[in-house]
Amino acid sequence: MRRTTVLTAAIASLALMTGSGIAFGAGEKEKDMATIPGGEFTMGGNEHSDEPRHQVVLDSFLIDKFEVSNARFKEFMKATGHPAPAYWDDPRLSKPNQPVVGVSWHDATAFCKWEGKRLPTEAEWERAAKGPSGDNHYPWGHSLDPSKANYGQNVGRTEPVDAYPEGVNGFGLYNMAGNVFEWVSDWYDPHSYKRSNALNPQGADKGYNFANQGPVKVLRGGSWLAPETSLHTTHRFWNQPENNSYGVGLGFRCAKSAAPIVHADQAGRDAFIQALISMGIEKYPDALVSIEQALKADPSNKEYAATRDLIKKSLKK
Numbered sequence: 001m002r003r004t005t006v007l008t009a010a011i012a013s014l015a016l017m018t019g020s021g022i023a024f025g026a027g028e029k030e031k032d033m034a035t036i037p038g039g040e041f042t043m044g045g046n047e048h049s050d051e052p053r054h055q056v057v058l059d060s061f062l063i064d065k066f067e068v069s070n071a072r073f074k075e076f077m078k079a080t081g082h083p084a085p086a087y088w089d090d091p092r093l094s095k096p097n098q099p100v101v102g103v104s105w106h107d108a109t110a111f112c113k114w115e116g117k118r119l120p121t122e123a124e125w126e127r128a129a130k131g132p133s134g135d136n137h138y139p140w141g142h143s144l145d146p147s148k149a150n151y152g153q154n155v156g157r158t159e160p161v162d163a164y165p166e167g168v169n170g171f172g173l174y175n176m177a178g179n180v181f182e183w184v185s186d187w188y189d190p191h192s193y194k195r196s197n198a199l200n201p202q203g204a205d206k207g208y209n210f211a212n213q214g215p216v217k218v219l220r221g222g223s224w225l226a227p228e229t230s231l232h233t234t235h236r237f238w239n240q241p242e243n244n245s246y247g248v249g250l251g252f253r254c255a256k257s258a259a260p261i262v263h264a265d266q267a268g269r270d271a272f273i274q275a276l277i278s279m280g281i282e283k284y285p286d287a288l289v290s291i292e293q294a295l296k297a298d299p300s301n302k303e304y305a306a307t308r309d310l311i312k313k314s315l316k317k
Contacts, residue, residue, distance in 0.1 A: 033062040034128070034171045035258060041127050041134035043193070045234035050190040056123050057199050063120055063128045064253035066161040066174050067099035067182065068111060076111050086247040092157040099161050099180045099251040105217045105241035108183045108252035119185040120255035122236075123201050125220045129177070129233040131170035138231055139169035139176040149178035149231055150224045158224055158249075177231040180251030181219040188218045188238040207238075214240045223249030268297030272304055279311065287311045 038060040044053040074096075076082060086102030087093050093101050103111075105119075112118050120128070130136045140148050148167030150159045158179055168174055186192075186203025196203070207215025216238035222230030226249065229235065244250055271294035278287035291308045298304060 030062055030256065032065050033256065034065050034173055035062050036060065036124070036128050036171060038258075041130065043123055043126055043234075045137075045232060047229070047232060047234065048236070050193070050236055051234050052193050054193055054196075055198060056127070056196075056201060058123060058127055059200055060258040061120070061124055062256045062258055063124065063171075063173065064117075064255070065172055067180055067251050067253050068108075069097055069161045070094060070100050071096035073100040073103075073111060076114050080110075080114060082107070082110060086244045090248070093248065095160070097160040097162070098158045099175075101158060101180055101249060101251050102244050102247035103183070103250055103252060104244050105183045105239075107244075109185075112252075112254040115254055117254035117256045119183055119252065121201065122184045122186040122203055122218045122220065124255055125182065125184045126233055128171055128173060129169065129221070133170070136169065136233055138167075139173065139233060140167050144228055144231070149175070149222070151178040151222055151231055152227055153225055155224060176221055176233070178222050178226075179224055180221070181223045181226070181230075181237060181246070181249050182221045183250070183252040184218045184220055186218045188216045188236065207241075210238070214242075217241045219250070225249045265298050268294045268301065268304070271297065272307070275307060275311070279307075279314070282314075284311055284315045288315065 036058075038058055040055055040057045042053055043056045044051040046053070070088075073085070077084060085100060085104075085107055088102065109119055127134070129139050131139060136142065138144065138148070145167070146154065148164055150164065159175075161179075162174055163179070164175060167177065169176060187205070187207035189204035189206075189208045192204040203218065207217060209215050217240070219237040219239055220235070222228075222235065223246075225246070226237075230237065239245065239250070271290045275287045275290035275294060278284070278290060288308070288311050291304060291311055294304045295301065295308065
């Protein structure tokens with residue numbers, strides 16, 4: 001209990017710092033991307049054994065408001081010579097504003113890199129899908145609403161990437177439930193949540209090898225073919241990264257790390273952050289060394305001084 005309390009206090013202090021010196025910005029404004037603020041949220045849910053609830057802390061990041069469309073992917077193909085994905089000429093799925101489908105994880109990764117972005121991590125995807133409250137069961141709230149997502153073959157095809165405006169979540173993200181499953185960067189392992197880092201988790205070191213078909217990557221968000229249970233913001237699915245089976249429902253969106261705003265007294269703040277991290281794992285002697293370094297860089301900082309007092313009290317217990 002004591003360790004949990006200290007860790008929570010340290011995380012709260014880090015969050016407060018976004019208003020008192022450390023902040024994150026997107027730099028030049030990114031077209032059609034939403035900024036997701038850094039902080040703590042509860043990842044996972046109660047529906048399946050591979051998604052136990054646990055606390056995660058993320059840095060600020062940006063994520064596409066829309067799934068990558070056929071039009072965007074066509075620009076990529078034209079510029080790079082990348083081959084067309086499966087179902088490229090399928091009339092049900094090939095309109096410019098429909099999401100690109102039939103893409104492998106490698107296709108998605110290559111596209112994001114070409115745009116100067118990357119695939120989101122699984123934790124980032126879920127944080128973005130859950131919205132500002134951080135706990136929505138569906139992107140729009142806690143109750144299933146067929147008018148807010150394309151799933152279960154209710155339509156019989158993908159819909160445009162800006163369809164279902166009623167289902168847009170509080171971050172302004174479209175189709176985080178349904179339309180197409182979305183690749184994320186992480187390897188899938190059914191036990192990875194129990195072993196993952198709390199800070200900016202990157203997923204398992206290697207993917208689970210289902211039926212000796214090869215290790216698998218994570219998919220999120222459900223699709224126009226998948227049942228309603230796949231729409232949960234916590235739902236995890238998977239596929240081999242080179243595979244586009246289920247390709248009529250495989251797409252993606254890109255993400256990007258937010259650039260930190262650098263200030264003159266960076267050394268003091270770096271030491272302060274290290275002190276908070278050491279407090280969170282109850283290494284108080286190390287925390288004291290770090291906070292003294294922070295105060296040396298900025299002797300008049302009241303927050304640093306108050307933190308040193310907390311550390312000294314903890315050392316006396």
